[in-house]
Amino acid sequence: MHKLTLFLLFCLLGLAVKAQKPDTAAVFSSQPYGKVDIADLKLTTCDFEKDANAMVLFDKTNVNTGLSSTAVLRHVRIKILTTKGTDQANVTISYVSRHGVESVGDVEAETVNLDDGKITYLKVDKSQFFKQVADKNIKKITFTFPQVKVGSVIEYTYTLTLDNEGIFPAWDIQQDIPVKYCELNAAVRNEYSYKIIPHVLGVYEKKTHEPWIKGKRDTIGIKYAWALKNIPSFTDEPYATSRQDNLQRIRFILSSGRFSPNSNHPRLWMNWDYLRYTIMNDRDFAMELTQKLHDADNIIAGAKAFTTDEEKTSYIFNKIKSDIKWNGENVWFTREGIKKAWDKKQGNSAEVNLILYRFLKQAGIKCSPLFVSTRDNGKINTSYPDINAFNKIVVSVTLSRKNYVLDACSKFNTWTDAPFEILNTTGFFIDPDNTGVNLLVPLKNDNPSRKVVFVEATIKPNGKLEGNTQVNRFSYARKNSLEKYEKLGEKKYVDALRDDDNNLKITSYKRENVEKDSLPLIERFDFQLDLTSSDDNYIFINPNLFTSFRTNPFLSEGRNSAIDFGSLNYYAINGVYKIPAGYITESLPKATSLMMPDTSITFKRIVAEQEGLITVRYTINYRRAVFPADEYPGIRDFYKKMFDLLNEQIVLKKE
CATH class of the missing domain: 2.60.40.3140 (Immunoglobulin-like)
Structure with missing residues (x-):
């Protein structure tokens, strides 16, 4: 183009x-x-x-x-x-x-x-x-x-x-x-x-x-x-x-306006069909969709060595994602064309993803360019066909009657999860082979991002907590962690795990499954925590550790904008705490549950003591990702109650 x-x-x-x-x-x-x-x-x-x-x-x-x-x-x-x-x-x-x-x-x-x-x-x-x-x-x-x-x-x-x-x-x-x-x-x-x-x-x-x-x-x-x-x-x-x-x-x-029906001016009040027709009949754009790329035969042969379309799609996606570098520019048009971008192994988002489209198409995968507006660019007005509302091209793929949205710009993206940056927006199909599809499609992911935390710790009589933690991250939680680690480096990333708690020290850290995007990212680390509220007779422990729920984001009395979490989310926090000799349990947080009236967000807590061990389990489940501004009072009330419950402490008393 x-x-x-x-x-x-x-x-x-x-x-x-x-x-x-x-x-x-x-x-x-x-x-x-x-x-x-x-x-x-x-x-x-x-x-x-x-x-x-x-x-x-x-x-x-x-x-x-x-x-x-x-x-x-x-x-x-x-x-x-x-x-x-x-x-x-x-x-x-x-x-x-x-x-x-x-x-x-x-x-x-x-x-x-x-x-x-x-x-x-x-x-x-x-x-x-x-x-x-x-x-x-x-x-x-x-x-x-x-x-x-x-x-x-x-x-x-x-x-x-x-x-x-x-x-x-x-x-x-x-x-x-x-x-x-x-x-x-x-x-x-x-x-x-x-x-x-x-x-x-x-x-x-x-x-x-x-x-x-x-x-x-x-x-x-x-x-x-x-x-x-x-x-x-x-x-x-x-x-x-x-x-x-x-x-x-x-x-x-x-x-x-004053244009005649036969005018050569673009009709600014045209419908989406007309906009699609105009784009597809643009000579430069159409040429990009059929451009021949060198070394294509080797990649297509590699893809066809696999049996299923899912395996072929995964192979091509990961090949393009690793072989070509995105230059950081999000636009819906190419600057130098996909042939030059492929030769240079670098291009803007349109060039990277149209290269992906070409290889998928040649491998026999049913796919289409999809114009999108990223979340930071703003949502499109579906009643107004405006090409300028979009700032990126991705690729829509249909496999076994299931649709996927692929973006090869980030090396941490996966082909099975739609890019986080376009969730809850609307895409515009430009399908050269099918004019009967719905041109405007809502972009979402029904599979939640998941974070599961396991803490095993010993409570020391001197008011310290020592233990180890395992954090399993799936989907967008995995991607966000990998991006943050690369941006900050290991030292700053590990420091950020403390969530600004100066009493918490992480003494070791390692990761697993970094290169295996089909598996959860696993993080393991040892930690020490000073329980500063403790004294000679009482020890106070807040089991809300490594959860991302330290600060309530919804404290303002009013709000003007909708709440958009992006994805559905699921959090599970599991803890096992060993009671020190000479101490007994003074009080434990009670088992309880909390939910929004429509069950869009639920919170559950289970706490028990047995044979000198205290076990804690929290689960927080989001079944909706977007809440309009007029629902803010309910969200604010729910979050206040949830954070109060999250921060209830275990109290031990010296015998």
């Missing part, structure tokens, strides 16, 4: 013939640039987010859809509240520069200070606006405000021109700092209509539309206005999906 043929066709949504820029200022009144209220300069805190280091006083945007381009005028004003807030003085404006698709102009910026009761204005000199090339498609304009300090107000304004017919940029309402007021005014010509998709949690301060009248009576479109105030800063919440999914914003999806 040519590296930008389809990218420009869809990601940039079709180049239109350049025309004179629409006059946004003629439609909307000018912004009050350079007129700062003294009250804003005297402001010391954000009244709706007291610990904010800075706040957006206002962020005003005007959008005007012209007949061949869209003009955007933006004006931002920010108040610096603390020394840390001075980081806001560094600004970057990014835009798609390839083929002049987008351009930025009329940039102005200034620092406003109040010194001894006098307002001073210091403009950013034009020479200090630096244009940088981020990559082949993106450019950036960066600048830094001068003399910024606590109390400063900084503001900037610029115009963005999009030379794409009918395109309407998304309006981001929320930012990394709180926003006191934001407003969008849009002038939409009659030639276009949009599906408006809001993700707004607050109440609109303004939400209007009225005829856009030119001259005395001619209605040429509709003028819209939206405004909100007191928007909190965006914060990442535990087990949330991407920023793209959770940021408060409004998207505008072109649903109809």
Whole structure:
């Protein structure tokens, strides 16, 4: 596939013939640039987010859809509240520069200070606006405000021109700092209509539309206005999906335009069938699906030496995974083509997985390219066929009526488990041999990730615990551990097993089944733990060891985003503790169970004593991976009770 043929066709949504820029200022009144209220300069805190280091006083945007381009005028004003807030003085404006698709102009910026009761204005000199090339498609304009300090107000304004017919940029309402007021005014010509998709949690301060009248009576479109105030800063919440999914914003999806049915323009309101048809009829993409690769015959012969399709798939997958290195780039298009990537033994995600597709296809395995969006890229809108929503190609394989999703980019991936990074998203089939399949498929794995812990320890009368542990990790638990070990190295990885417990020391460590991805990863290590709460008469032991359940992630009273654990999960913690001579059991945690009302998460605990040994078993089972935000109160309550139970202690008393 040519590296930008389809990218420009869809990601940039079709180049239109350049025309004179629409006059946004003629439609909307000018912004009050350079007129700062003294009250804003005297402001010391954000009244709706007291610990904010800075706040957006206002962020005003005007959008005007012209007949061949869209003009955007933006004006931002920010108040610096603390020394840390001075980081806001560094600004970057990014835009798609390839083929002049987008351009930025009329940039102005200034620092406003109040010194001894006098307002001073210091403009950013034009020479200090630096244009940088981020990559082949993106450019950036960066600048830094001068003399910024606590109390400063900084503001900037610029115009963005999009030379794409009918395109309407998304309006981001929320930012990394709180926003006191934001407003969008849009002038939409009659030639276009949009599906408006809001993700707004607050109440609109303004939400209007009225005829856009030119001259005395001619209605040429509709003028819209939206405004909100007191928007909190965006914060990442535990087990949330991407920023793209959770940021408060409004998207505008072109649903109809002025193109004729026979126009050569890509129809932005097309269905998924049309998008598939367009991709499959792209010459460069189609060529990649039939590309001949050197040394293919040897690999295919090796695969055909096996009897079953499962064995052939495993052989080819592991061969590609080990022979070609992923360069770290996730994209849905090739840059140099799979032939060059195979020769170099390195490529981006599309190149690696299309090479995998070619070998599987030649071995007679039923397979198809599958366009996906990774969890950090954001989920696709299934009602809007947009190739730019995807950022990766993987391979769908059907064996004995069971579907598998393969990604050869990570050496720790297995062919039997769908990549964790695409779980709970939607894939888009591009099957060159079958037009009757469902084009959109939910991506999930019904087999849980499992972690099983075995602890055998002796309780010492001096208030110490000494023993050994075995941890068996299956599926994603295995993959995560292997990736973490490679990233940190053994010393830091072993240290991380302590989970920040300074009283815990790991004295030996070894692993098994590292290279055998069909078997669980087994970790064995010896440990010593100081039981610091113990005294001359009592010993206190918390059997919640090496479990990953040391800190409750759901303490906040409220939550805005869905909870997405990724996979289903199962944990089992088994412990055997030998009581020291001269001590008896004062109290043991009672056997108990806890479950969500729909049994989506269950917790069970069994504790018993026999012949000087205390046995403990905890099991935690997740039968759902995703919980919408409105179920958070139930999750929070369950987790509080579960962590209370996990942290109940065994108490021994000296005889």
